[in-house]
Amino acid sequence: MTRTYGTIRVPLMRKIAVHGGGYVGLVVASVFARLGHVVYLIEPDGERLRTLVSGESPISEPGLGASIADGVLSGRLRPIADSVAAADCSVHFVAVGTPPGINGAADESQLIEVAAGIGRVATVDSVIVVKSTVPIGASGRMLAEIQRNLLARGSRVSAQIVVSPEFLRAGSAYSDFNSPDRVVIGGSDSEALSLVRDLYLEFVPADRILVMDEPSAILVKYAANAMLATRISFMNEIAALAEATGARIDAIQVGMGRDPRIGPDHLGAGIGFGGSCLPKDLAALKAMGLSHGIPMRIAHATDQVNLGQPHKVIEKLHALLGSLNGSVVAVWGSSFKEGTDDRREAPAARVMADLVAAGSTIRVYDPTLSALPASWATFEAAVVLTSSAAEAAFGADAIVVATAEREFRDASLENIASTMRRKIIVDGRNVMDPDKVRSLGFTYLGFGRP
Template identity: 40%
Template sequence: MKITVVGTGYVGLVSGVCFAEIGNEVICVDQQIEKVQMLNQGEVPIYEPGLKELIQQNKNLQRLSFTTDIRNAVSQSEMIIIAVGTPSLPNGEANLDYIRQAALDIALAINGKKIIVTKSTVPVGTNEEIKSIIRAHTDHPFEIASVPEFLREGTAIKDTLYPDRIIIGCEDEETASVLKSLHASLTNNIITTDIRSAEMIKYASNAFLATKISFINEIANICEKVGADVTRVAEGMGYDRRIGNSFLQAGIGYGGSCFPKDTQALIQIAGNVDYEFKLLKSVVEVNNDQRFNIIRKLEMALGTLSNKRIAIWGLAFKPNTDDIRDAPAIEIIQELIKLGAVVNAYDPIATSNFQKELNHESIVWCDSALEAAKDSDALCLLTEWSEFAEINLHELAAHMNRSILIDGRNVYEPEKVKEASFIYYSVGRPHAANISDTYTEAMS
């Protein structure tokens, strides 16, 4: 099948490459000339394991190309996939300007019957608006469908080629049949529904996963007070098939391009129909506060943070990506600077992106984990990169001014940290209790 993908962000680029990988002819379109030039030169604007190799492989097979010419791309294709961004507006609603522009551009380029597929995350009813925009500018026949994505940054290729399920929302059997055929090699779990339900499934899925994260973080906070171990609690919960063990890892909360944006958007969608989504509002509130537990634990360990040197390991919102959108590190570092600390910051991949978001004279940008730890009064692990988990803890302690480790992702085994003589605080595990007393005793 000949396919045009409009938008080369995470969703558009990964989807386009993967559709080429399974044998389709794919043209990826983007208005950003620099991005298209980069892709045509073999460079990739985002970090995603395995993506660069797949792009080159499918370009060599002449199944994948990149252009800024949407008119030419649409005219050559049977299916057009809209995968542009829907960033949040100040009130939490999804900004649909890019969606509307894509719909208009497609409408002006249509030269025959097309299937228009929306893969962007959009509020319920958006596909009807897309249909109205296109219908107002062309007499050519077309069909509209919603096929939401469920990929995760860092494992996006695997999630696209081996999905849990494919959701197809459309209005007629013929379009459903074409879309089923397109996805048939990926999974047998293909669910067809109406378009509005497909739009809602995406928001509901992300909101539920965000709820699991905030729930286990609340449980972790209670565990710290009662002496229970949240990792064992989550393990015991996860064996229940009704619950499952995914997204039950306690930490400093979610970030990234999806969960924060989609939870706020769903709250606003509910508000637009006079429904207050109390549960989801609490999920967001819990998540926003959870990251500041890092600050509270630092203050328990050190007292004032003024003139203290704090090492930060991990700037991306999760490992295996350079995405820093709504990463907990942003607010944590901002608060540390506000409290007078000096920050030694390090991330294996995301440093350059983070510098564009937050750059301050109190931040020292480091080229390695041990460089960041050198002469620090405390170390905070915010992103669970594998290189942090594999560090030699005895060597790490020797680099630091004080052996204080705040593990925001429960990466380390308490026994091993204790062997290296660290004062250790993790999330929801009983050994972390009374850290201030422990620290006072250790320093006396």
């Protein structure tokens, strides 16, 4: 929001509440605090809150830690446990989870809980900016919950909702929010839309801010993620065909990527996509489509291809080793992608579950992993956490590369080879040079690579 003095636009500092201390909420809160606003970051999880109060980031994300530390030290970023202290905030960013519920539909319970909290405490007219990925109709249910709680206490405070979906990538979320390729804002109240637009104008060029109706703004996010996921699954199908015909997926990717209508991004083949967005948003898009009589067949096919990709690792190992009972497999990487410690829906977990079920012992290394995650409970008894890629490979029959970390691509295989029982590499991310790896005496298996 700005005030105009002659021809000079001066930012109007606000009290802002950010609900949710995950990837999105942390980035949003730290950036607006850096811009001079007083930001209340509401995070009910006690351990996470203590980390934030100490000025540290609970997640690994380039640039975010320093921004949080600066905000807390300056007093502009104020982590709190509930909405009470944020009662006089005029802007509320909502960045809580909407995990898959029944039939893949987004679970709105956290959204409704936040809405109820705002309605119980708000003392000033407020604009609620929904950053969470929500289905069409969710904002109306949130507004109804806010108004119900306002009415229950006889408050005459007003509230408006604007949808502004996030387009952040794990590993570059902080820079993505600071320098976005676009910001989407959707709603029906012109004053609320103008206020949110002005907030973004403090650091985003005007031509990158797209204002539209609310349903379109919601579907932009789902459609964008579904398109990215579809590209990945399509390339994995092409990689399977390349393996069957002797073609090379690397050459195919280059040839396709030179077409300006396609471009080179998201054409990689391997064990599939994961994370907090693509799998969840595909499921929600399919559920939303079914609720409106649209079966979303491409989204369904994309999901099915992706679910099958991690299982191809054990198929490749079975083809080489036969029975895996008693084998030792080093797994390099456990996050869903490089440059992040986010292991939600990571294909690596499915690979490890397959290997353990086949009788393998897993020696895992990930530079961001200090303890075995609770999500691995069903197979953790057969998993040994190691402190380096070389340690994980010691005595192993095979290495599975599950994350495209530079460290794995540049690993000293010359030294590692002599410590292994058998020299096999299954490159689940196609990050290694097959010819170089084979020249060191390894059997190399990638995806779509002969």
